Amino acid sequence: MAEVIMPKMGDAMEEGTLLKWLKAVGDEVSEGDALAEIETDKVTLELEAQEDGFLTNTLVDEGAVVPIGEPVATIGAQDEIGKGAPAKKAPAAAETAVEEVEKAAEANAPTEQPMAAPSAAEKAEAQVVDRKPGERVRASPLVKRLAEEHGIDLSQVAGTGPGGRIINADIQPYVSGEKQAPQPTAAAQPAVAPTTTPSTGTPKGEKVDMPKIKRTTGKRMTESKLGIPHYYVTASIDMGASLDFRKQINASLEETGIRVSVNDLIVKAAALALRDHPNVNRTFVDGELYQQDAIDVNIAIAMDGGLIAPFVPAADEKSLGSIAKMTKDLGKRAREGGLTPEEYQGGTFTISNLGMFDVDEFIAVINPPQVAILAIGSVVETPVVKNGEIAVGHLMKVTLSADHRALDGAEVATFLQSVRKYLENPMLLAIG
């Protein structure tokens, strides 16, 4: 039996919609016969048979979105009609070992990345469909129960029942573990539709390979940005005292080889502020808030091709020296790809620091299920008024992105006051 696949009808095409079957199973077909109507991003056209024979199986229902290259039907001899429909493609993920770094992105992808549409390969492995945001998922009661018990995100599962209902047969490969289950997103937000193809007139350009970590980070960040009601509060912190303090510490630590960075001071300050404001040290999952006792502060680290955010566990209880040692080690191993999952899966609050790149300020995307992320700008020498006189201040703008379902503006503002208190009175960092 020969497979009829979803053809690639243009460079930008990743998938097509099977609009209508023009032939039924059992029909005799000749090369060139129109088998079905398919729709790409731009046009509707006919899918033609590439050989003579009988339409032995149709593998997708009308309305299904099919990645290019995926089989939609088979053509064979008359006695093969309805028989031996090839098993749906085995998941790509089962064939390729998932690299640690990809898991890292899945588990803990921080900060701002442009969104990526799920790749064709990802779709094939999960038998996913794109439902419009907010579109009702039709599933049998049994399927809904199994999905909850097994943590399967039904918004991504194709349904073969009437009206697209997801039935037991559709979900069994995930329940049995035969296929990797689509996971519910942390904030249980509707799956995001891929961005549309640029309108005509946009230069075509060459397609750039996207590492999987970038795609998964992008997917998570899109879900976060579209699903979480972000808002932003910015504060300027005078880092003069902290810079002096850091100099002193590093001078006294010279023999040990440990160097405390500005970022380490911020990690410690944020951790102490979280201890004072446990309402910021929470997670939001499925409509519920969860208090986190441990204060585990993630730091976003740029790697080749993506981002990862390992965390400093119990950062409020650690000395600046041990925070410094730990962040240095984590950064080094992150860039070498040597982090273990325990080091990046988790965390309760994230810091993203672009201060070393001479930026004034920026805003970050929340790393779900956390409820806040702190974006750090550069320290800039600025004239400030102190006691009625103009002096040179070392101002650093920090912006907290918060989830409005979990935190109100005043809560965020007082948290930032607390961060400022620690950074402008750095002795508190040594004794906290």
Place this chain on the structure above:
Amino acid sequence: MPVMTYRDALRSAMAEEMERDETVVLMGEDIGIYGGTHLVTNGLIDQFGPRRVIDTPIAEGGFTGAAIGMAMAGLKPIVEMMTWNFSFLAADQIIQNAAKLRYFSGGQVNVPLVIRGPNGGGVQLSAQHTHSLEGFYGHFPGLKVVSPATPADVKGMMLHAIRDPDPVIFLEAGALYGTKGEVPEGDDEVEFGKARIAREGKDVTLISYGRQVPMLLKVADQLAEQDIDAEVVDLRSIRPFDAATIVESVRKTHRAVVVQEQWRLFSVASEVCAVIQEQAFDDLDAPVERVSGAEVPAPYARNLEVAAFPSVEQVVSAARRVLYLEA
């Protein structure tokens, strides 16, 4: 185990209990000298005499009322309705008196009465003589209603019915009187309120009672040829109603087809569907299907009568639909 017909099993239950308990008496039209229109009581007048096998006038309301009085006074009458269609004439006695006397009297009086006879159609008796009354009588608290499908069950349930202290509506599958099956020897009572798994399976649950049960076994055989493993549940008892067995089966198969000869609306199948959605909602993979009699008075013509009742083909199609297969 001896093999006997549904009719003989029924008769032997009554005869055995009449031997054991002299308060058991039979009443009905032509049940004595003539031996019963369906020969169910054939020969019993010779064995027990006319004081215990009583031929009555053609007056269902009268003799049913008399039997209720006899039951209140300590006898255990078994009243034959020549067919259940004639029970409409006695419905006032059955519903207003038999079903309610225990309640009205605060438990001081009970009515150990059995009313039995052939129920349902399939033998070309036309509209006035073709009714399936399990939904009708099942509606009334105070009555017990059973509908056995096999010789073993008809015997065991008749023994239980006679011994039951309350009025029992005993709906025999008239079309099955001549069917044979193994019947345990001796006093093998079958209690009410327990459905029977007539065939075990894992893919789909087929639920019925009475005359439809042998048909469902044929359906299951056909489905087996299509690699579909059907479970057949024989309700046996309509009131009390065994929801637990239905729910347990649906939890296993995740889908069900309910089959009945009676009309679809306000029927036993409606009740089965309601119980499934109440107690097994999260286990359902497809809406429950009902296959019922056509919504017309039963036709006389053979071809129309066959068309008006559930068929093997209809049930096979329904089973395939709940499995999301092409019907």
